[in-house]
Amino acid sequence: MNKKRPAEIGLSDTELAIRWQDGSESRYSLEALRRNCPCALCRALREEPGVQTPPPPGPLELPLLSKEAATATAQASGWELVGRYGLRITWADGHDHGIYTFESLREQG
Numbered sequence: 001m002n003k004k005r006p007a008e009i010g011l012s013d014t015e016l017a018i019r020w021q022d023g024s025e026s027r028y029s030l031e032a033l034r035r036n037c038p039c040a041l042c043r044a045l046r047e048e049p050g051v052q053t054p055p056p057p058g059p060l061e062l063p064l065l066s067k068e069a070a071t072a073t074a075q076a077s078g079w080e081l082v083g084r085y086g087l088r089i090t091w092a093d094g095h096d097h098g099i100y101t102f103e104s105l106r107e108q109g
């Protein structure tokens with residue numbers, strides 16, 4: 001169990017950067033974070049590929065419309081801390097249900 005918390009959080013157009021209290025730094029692609037949104041709605045969509053498929057991983061294979069859609073949903077307009085355990089990201093399309101726990105972020109980073 002790693003219970004380290006962020007000392008500093010930064011958001012760019014494409015990345016979320018976290019400097020942890022132990023001095024290490026992690027960077028996360030916003031597109032990947034959105035694709036793995038932990039909220040119940042997105043999890044349900046991912047488990048039911050017939051309803052709506054998440055953006056495919058390779059940008060080169062994306063048709064134009066899907067690429068635009070993927071870009072719109074992979075831009076973050078802000079974030080806020082949730083209690084002592086996680087981070088909520090508000091996406092450019094208004095979606096803000098997913099809470100990314102520091103524990104899961106540490107595992108990815």
Ligand SMILES: [Zn+2]
Pocket residue numbers: 037038039040041042043095097098
């Ligand atoms: Zn979601």
